[in-house]
Amino acid sequence: MAKWTPRHEAPEPLEGPVVATITGGTILWFVLFLVQLPLYGWFDDHGHTWWLWTCLAGGGLGLIGVWYVRRRDAALRRAADARDLTATPSTPSAD
Template structure:
């Protein structure tokens, strides 16, 4: 098992337009669902109705993802503005009086 243990630290996560990416993916899932809906009979005849429902599930989970990343983004911005508003002090030292 030791040979499968990583020997270096994991890289930092990439940050980007997360909200836009999740929103775009969610829209894509719903569009795929709507495009396949008129052909439901064909999918049913060939045993592929799971394709239609997978797209709907992807869109639904995407809505949860949008909610999640918007709250995460807001929390990151709140944290950054809070850190900028309070000066940093070395550990164990009180802020200067006055």
């Protein structure tokens, strides 16, 4: 079996409102959990309680995701600021 090697470079990752996207998805998971919570008896009778716990797990993992992408954005901003500071030439003082 031959080793697979890519024939072209990978595309650049898409950048967008990542924090807003993850936050929206997290809110959606929690809303789905809360909407299904009053129907717990029906879910339990039909063996579908995993639907409820999946929504709760999605919300919990979404909270971790929000924390992660906020820290990532902050690190990217710090790196860009540091890059800007080193790229800016210092002006010699006029004595």
